[in-house]
Amino acid sequence: MSADGEQEQRTIRCLVAKVGLDGHDRGAHVIARAFRDAGFEVIYSGLHKSPDEIVQAAVQEDVDVLGISILSGAHNTLVPKIMDGLREYEADEDTLVIVGGIVPEDDREGLKEAGVAEIFGPGATMDETIEFVRENVHERE
Template sequence: MRPIRVLVAKPGLDGHDRGAKVLARAFRDAGMEVIYTGLRQTPEQITQAAVQEDVDVVAMSILSGAHMHLLPKVVALMKEEGVYDDTLVLGGGVIPQEDIPLLKEAGIQEIFTPGTTTEETIEYIKNNLKRDLS
């Protein structure tokens, strides 16, 4: 069985990557290959990374408040590149409850807010991949 490949990205301008790093480490310990892009990534950079790295999951952590702008932009670009249908796109961070339905409508499959355990996130990923691992 091949490993799950996950892109962990920090879109936008906030400089808080503790959460992203904790997740990256947890995904690694769950046997995944984690491509970590670092801070301040544009939607274009995230999309190019998703295409070139052929990832199963794009997990974006955002705490700046710009999620309504940046996350749907990534989905749109991924659709343009033809990779959205095969990729699980997730968001996490400080995201108000009322924004979550709108983000899901825009194509973010799930949103994880503070308090979610790393185990829950890993379980979710394993159960919702869009491609098989054979």
């Protein structure tokens, strides 16, 4: 609690991750900067990470949000592997997982069934993404 009796807001910790062979990282850098500017603590994975490396980083860094950036078309293979890994560490309930990139409409429901909270494609605004995270991130003690 702050001196005036209001509850202090905890900093949201985010991992922005590039999975697989996708080398296009401009969007990941843009969202990482927008998250930082919004007051989030941001960790960037770097390029060409395996699903296991992303899971390990998310668990070790105890992130609130995992933002997966993917443009390669391998989202139906790689994202479920990440979700399975988070479940193995019992981190899936505490970690808000969002996906950004090119994901066809027909593939979105399957990713959400796998545990992805939201998918942000071309045209999504930074404000929309930040607001979604703030409204949906799990409160922790």
